[in-house]
Amino acid sequence: MKKSIFITLALLIGTFVIGTAQNAKTIALEQTNGEFTIQSLTLEEGTYVFEISNNSETEKVGFVLTPEGKTDAEFHLKDAYVKKPVEKGETVSSNEVKLTKGEYIYFCPLNKTPQYKLIVK
Secondary structure (H helix, E strand, C coil), X not given: CHHHXXXXXXXXXXXXXXXXXXXXXXXXXXXXXXXXXXXXXXXXXXXXXXXXXXXXXXXXXCCEEEECCCCCHHHXXXXXXXXXXXXXXXXXXXXXXXXXXXXXXXXXXCCCCCCEEEEEC
């Protein structure tokens, strides 16, 4: 009995984890010399993965997403950071990040870009 409950619980957890990963939407952003090519975004509430492509002359780029007006590192949405600095010609993803209604900004801290607006409705 305990074994069948454990197996059922494991299957349910596995299904939830797989289902959660499949529900994330991917946002592809390209960075060129000193700027992102998409300079504003409007999204629905939900879970997202950010894919950052480095098509810049700079060696490495990054990605920061934070609530508007709160650019200090303590407010950054850490899950939105790319998993490693993005080398020239490379694309690197963030972890999944859940976005709720509000206004955010995104920018690159390595290849100093302007701050761009991201609105979640």
